[in-house]
Amino acid sequence: MADERRERKVDENALVCPECGSTDISVEPETSELICNKCGNIIHEDLVDYGPEWRAFDSDQRNRRARTGGPISMMKPNKGLTTEIDLSNKDSRGVKIAVKNQATLSRMRKWHKRISMASSHERNIATALQELEKIVDRLQLPRSVAEKAAYIYKEAVRRHLIRGRLIESVVAAVVYAVCRKEGIPKTLEDIVQITNTDKKDIGRAYRFIKRELNLKVPFASPEIYIPRFASNLQLSEEVQERAKEIVRAAMANGMLSGRGPTGIAAAALYIAALEKGERKTQKEVAEEAHVTEVTIRNRYRELKELLGLRDLE
DNA sequence: AAGACGAAAGTGGTTGA
């Protein structure tokens, strides 16, 4: 008896963890789970509706599938689809729930309602925007990139392309796509460095988003990396210009297909630096471009052959 | 001793049957 009374005295707003009795419980925003901070117990998972369970792989499929469900209102939080815990104090078989547990149930109702208020979309976007700010800030990207990325991300959310992917990965992928579109010399690697995601995830998310939203991302020209690599290697304007020339000549000869743009940029810079007497070692250039010396050598050989460059030194 | 070179084997991702 004394136990029951003590339980009721607990703040009404707080849930009690059935495992350890702690009231230190928080909501995991990514998964909408109620989690006990003491013992890690998941008290109630999947609190909100996640929308349709299907995934469409082309627009035709999407149209067909989308029409099969009931009308979904984008105007309402949760798209008008909600889960409610009813007030009857009976379990699924209609058996009355023990008085002892009714307090817990009522607290759950309250929490559930609160959490459901913000739709999963809104919460998803809020988290994503935070992540976006972080990336844009750390990579020192212009404001316009953030805005474009946010727009694309929202579009992706609207079309249910996010589910099954980490928000962070998708944001990173979108930022990468915008950089490519805008000709900003950031590699996937750069983005991986400053986030907690791995390259695989971002790459996968990037390809998926690109395909689904029909983003047309131009081929990354090696040229855009040249100023960046050159300045980090402290090479002169002259070398830069020469390297760009080499890259353009290579492009005109159709050498780019398939090859990584950073490798070509690095090799062109390496050659240009040699020509202008600002010699850098293959290793230095390779490190800057995040490729290996071997790759530099291979591109170097190809470029030399292709352009009929005279032997150096 | 450091850098450049290239062969050989291994890796992760794409493509096409």
Next chain:
DNA sequence: TCAACAACTTTCGTCTT
């Protein structure tokens, strides 16, 4: 789903500066 494939990496031995 699997195998072939291209690009790139890792590793290592040899040659050059």
